[in-house]
Structure formats: structure tokens, C-alpha cells
Amino acid sequence: MPATIREVALAAGVSRTAVSKVLHGKGESVRVSPAKAQAIREVAEKLNYKPNALARSLLTGRTHTVGLLFEHLSNISGGPLYYVHLFDGVASALFNNEYRLTILPKLDHENVLDTLGDGQLEGIVWCKLTRDDDAIQMIHDSPIPIVAMNAMAPEEPSEAVFISCDNDGGMDLAVEHLWDLGHRKFLFAYEREERATPDCMARVEGFQKALAKRTNSKYEGRVVEWDWLGTDFEPWWNSSPEETAIICWTERFAGVMLQQAKKLGINVPEQLSVIGFDSTQYCETTSPRLTAVRQPIFDMARCAGKTLLAMIQGINPPCHSLVFPCSLDVRDSTAKPLKVEHLQ
């Protein structure tokens, strides 16, 4: 175990104060003679002195550590690459500033406030924060600044900063693309388990708005809540649906649909167009390659990190809700529908 400051002081025949001053340059009111300073440095080296960060933090109240919290984090590499880019962006903002990043284990809603208040973290990036009263209360009670990623800002102004992508705009791009190809009947599918996810809700809304806009509110598409294995796909297809295109709430879920289609011998995109949300490398690996909406996750995450750092320094963020625009990556899973109808 490394030596303590007391041991160094003892061995060098000086006070702990002097050691602290010489080794860490703190304590402005303390002046130490060059000879003593030199002696202190030598003893510290010989005794293998390492300042204890815990003790220092306890005193100063600063830990140079920021937390990263996921609403669900099971298995990053198996999930959408979303997580990877997210992590990367946050890290890039922090590491340049000598901050550490701590990934927090399971999120027990009971205990979050305990964690936020335990003195270890100076701030937190909270991903996929749900928009319930619970969460709002928690933000209000948090003793440290919070940046929420992929979460909708609440109606009332809140202390936290909310960063998300423009789900409405993204959905509009997806619908526009399909519309231009000639599609008129659309299905939006999401996973039952993800119903309460802010992004999921926002995308459902965006989907409906995008259609309402084009049909004078006459048609808002069909929204379904399927299980994540996609077992609901087959009965839907067998019911001879009028829909000619599916928009899925994530890349990964779209991938499941493509597999279902393949299993049933359905040709994508000839017989059915499929679009996902989150355009990442994964979309290149599906067969056919997946057309998808791209959100700038890395930039969003980097911004989250920088904003949090600023808040920690006591700088008031200029704005409490940041929305990043989306774009569309057209690949091979979308095409003209077989039967082209016209609604109007």
C-alpha cells in the first residue's frame, strides 16, 4: 500500500501541511523553503507516496467522474450499435477534460437518487429516461446535474438538459421516401416491451403526423405492438393486409421483420418495403440492406458530455432542450409497391 501524507511528513520532519503544499501546490498561504521542498520530494518518492483520491474528494467535493446510466443495458454488442456510438461520443467529450466515465450497473428506480447523492459522481448522462412523473421528480431532487439523452423534455422547464433527435422529422423522411415511391398504406411496428420508451412514443407520433399531413388527417397509418421475436408478422401477412410498407422503430427490429419475410418467402422490397430507425453498420449486414433513418448519435452524445461538463462548472446551459436533425439512408429494402393506389 502506498504511504500516506502523514508518513511522509514524519519521515521528512515537516508538517503534513508542508507536504501537501509542495506536492500538490495547494494551500496558497503556505510558503516552503527550497531545501525543505526538495527533502519532501525525495522522501515522498522513496516512501512511494500516492495521494488518496478518496480523502481529497471527501474534502473538496470533486471526483472528476461522471456517470452513464442506461434505462436498459443488457448486452451492448448484441443490441443496436446505438449504444456503441453513444458511449463513444460521451467518452470523447470527457476524456479530453480528464474526466472519468463510470458505467453504472442495473438501474433500480428506488436507488437512483441514492446513487446520485452518494458523492461519487459530479454529474450524469441518463439515457432513454422515461417521461413519467417519477422521473421528473427525480430530476428535481437530484443533487447533481443531469443530461438526458433520447428523452423528451417535459412541458414544464426542468433543471436537466434534454437531448434527442428529431423523431418527427425522421419519420417524415421515412414516410416521404415511401410516399414518393408510391406507397399509400403503412404499418408502424414496435416492440411491446419498449412501449414506454420516449423515442418509441415519439416515433409513433411522428409517423401519424407524417401521414396526416399527406392525407388531410384522413389516414394516420396503422400502429402495431408486436413481440420482439416478430411472431406477429406471419398472421398479419396472412390476413392480406392493405399495407405495402413497414416502418420499424429500430434497425434491429426491422432486421427481425426481414428475417420473418424471408422465412415466409416474401420478396423484400418487391412485395414489401421495410424501413428501420437508426442507420448504422448493422443496416449494411441485413439482406437486403436496410433503408433507415439516421440520427447523429455520436454528435448528440458528445454534446451531452460537453454540456454536462459545463453544468458541473456551474455554467448555466443556454437551452434545456436540444434536438438534432435526422437524415435518411436509402438502401435496398425499399421499392415501388406492386399495387399502386391513389387515395386522393
Place this chain on the structure above:
Amino acid sequence: MPATIREVALAAGVSRTAVSKVLHGKGESVRVSPAKAQAIREVAEKLNYKPNALARSLLTGRTHTVGLLFEHLSNISGGPLYYVHLFDGVASALFNNEYRLTILPKLDHENVLDTLGDGQLEGIVWCKLTRDDDAIQMIHDSPIPIVAMNAMAPEEPSEAVFISCDNDGGMDLAVEHLWDLGHRKFLFAYEREERATPDCMARVEGFQKALAKRTNSKYEGRVVEWDWLGTDFEPWWNSSPEETAIICWTERFAGVMLQQAKKLGINVPEQLSVIGFDSTQYCETTSPRLTAVRQPIFDMARCAGKTLLAMIQGINPPCHSLVFPCSLDVRDSTAKPLKVEHLQ
């Protein structure tokens, strides 16, 4: 800011000891009456008391936090998926045990020991630790247990546990595959910047051994050190080399070679076979899909996490060097060579 234990004690009219006992169940010698216990709990709730983890850690010497250190960590999502699987594996071992994972910023060799000794980390997973005397010394001096990932164990027994994949075996699989296809002349390429990486050195050796074994040491292949952009590829190809296959030290570097080949109008695999190391989803995205050696990164990392946890609990690891076997994923970047020679 949350209230302190002293404030709670004061408000409840009891000692701090009693509060600690009731709220955290510590201090066996202390017995508290139900009435007082109830009162303490109420006051704590009302005052919004949160135990300060820093103070507790300072006293107990435990932080429930483990560090993750990368020799080079620039940009995870841009790099090989290696990092993702690694992170995932370590996290899966820790989170089940209520441990936190802290990603450390830049690795300044000067300061590593300071970080290891500052009391914040109970142990560390160190990736791609190089095998120089510096590192060995550092391991020896470390006040906390270390598990080194993708690093070769030093000759002399060391306190740390070393976990790596069987690079020799992996290289042998790659060479065997090409050999069986009829290839007899091979190039092994790695990035200049990665020369000192343990895995890189091990793969070079493995490559040479695999060939020596098949040619009675008459031929050990050609090893080249190219820049990471692959600009050395063109001059090599223009020199009409005898080699008919390239083995690259990573998937990503193999991807660069595929792009170079495409640029020059070379048909892979007809005119040239290419193999990478690390078979991940990335290999599905290249054109053609990349044949690659697979190392079980997730399992290795999970094992690293579990081993570290055991060491922290004072359990002596049964073994100080663990080597995981590799396998080969044959995809579309390898085929019979145009000209089939026979050496023997």
C-alpha cells in the same frame, strides 16, 4: 445537498452510531430499540439523508469499482468491434455483482501507478498491455490486482493474470485454410503503429510457425509493416509478387486491403485471397465478405471480469495465464489461387 449522518443524529436526538446501525446494519455491538429505530428512519427520510460513499470508502477501503484501461482508446465505434465485445464481457461479469466499471481516460504511463494507488479502484482490467520491463515493474508495484487482456504472460511468474487468445492456433487455422485451397506463398501485414502490440507480435510468430511447420522451416512467409492507410499495397502488387494470399493482423486492416484491391481492379478472391483476424459483424459488411479468425472476446472479457472480482476477494487465481482457443469463419474473401504451385 443531502443531509449528513450527523444532522440526522442531531434531529433524532441520538448518536451517529445509532443512525449508522439502523440505516446500514453495521456496528454489531450496537443494539437499538425499535422505537428509536423507527424515529431514526423517519428523520432520515424527512431530511433526505444519503450516505456518502466517499466517506464510507475512505474508512472501509472498498469502493466497489473496477477500472478498465485501454492501451489505445481513440474511438470505439470507428475501430474494430473488438472493443465493443470486450466492454460487454467485462460489464456482464461486474454488473451481476453490483460492481461499477470506470473507463479511464488517456493512459499516461507516468501516471498509471498513481491512478492504481489513489484508492478509487479495487482492481483493473488492462487491455493490450505491452510486454516490456516497464509494464512488468508496474504490475509488480501495483497495490491492486490486475488482469491483463490480450497480453502475453511474462516468462517469470507475475501477480497479474494474463488472458489472451491462442494466436498461434488462430494463425494456424488461417494458414491451414489457405494451404488446403492450394496457396503456397503468403504475406502477413500489420500496421506500423501497432508493431509493439502483444497480439500483433504473437500473430507474426504464429504465422511463421504455421508455415515453417508445413515446409520443414524452408519458408516462413513474408511479413510486412505497412501504414494503416494501406498505401503500401499498390507498390507491392505492382511488383508482381509471388504471394497469392494476404493475412492481416486485424479485420479492419483487412478491410483496408480489400478497398485497395478494389481500387486497383483486383478481383478478391479470384486474384488474391485475404484473411483478417477478429471475426465480427464487420466482416459481414465488407465486399466481399471477409474470411476471418474468430477469438471469443466476450468470453475472454467476461472471464477477466470474474477473475478480477475473485482476486479482489482475496482468492488466489488457480492459474496466471489463460489462453482461449480461436476458430475460423470462412466467408467470401478466400478461394483457390490462380496459379497453383507445389513446393515439395
Place this chain on the structure above:
DNA sequence: TTGAAAGCGCTAACAA
């Protein structure tokens, strides 16, 4: 120029 003393918030002997 120097160091004593107080205290960050907590736990655990030890007395009472």
C-alpha cells in the same frame, strides 16, 4: 516561513 488544529462524513472499538 512554518505548523497546529479543525473538519469533510463515515464506522467501529470501547465505555458506560
Place this chain on the structure above:
DNA sequence: TTGTTAGCGCTTTCAA
């Protein structure tokens, strides 16, 4: 059954 006391290792005011 209770509370007092003595620290964990560090920084910083304040007095000498």
C-alpha cells in the same frame, strides 16, 4: 441498550 471517542487521508484557515 446507548453514546463517546478515535480515526480513515487529506486540505486549509489561522495563529505563531
